[in-house]
Amino acid sequence: MRNLARLPKNLLVMEALGGLLILGALLFANHWLSVPAGVDSKTLATALLLAGIALMLPAAWLMIWRTAQSMAPQLFGHTDKKTDTRRRP
Structure with a gap:
């Protein structure tokens, strides 16, 4: 039986990038990272969260x-x- 958890490399890269985007959303939402000028932190956090998911x-x-x-x-x-x-008798 094939291992169910074995994923192709491109999906693993997408999964890792999604995790990093969600981590970035958490950092921006809690104001632990500074946001570039002219960008709302809540909007950026929401966009990063949705892209990560x-x-x-x-x-x-x-x-x-x-x-x-x-x-x-x-x-x-x-x-x-x-x-x-x-076996049959």
Whole structure:
């Protein structure tokens, strides 16, 4: 069985970048980092939060999809063709 948590490298990079954007949103919302002139900190924090979540969604979707496929393969057309190995008398 394939490892469900193994993700492609581009999704891992997107996941890490999304985490960094969410961390940046937290820092800007609490005024721990200074905001460039002319930009509202709440607006910037909201935009970073939404962008971070959007970058993290594909990895979460892929893990949910793989989990659903492994839990109910008949729903996705993947039938397990195991032969009956019991001995008959």
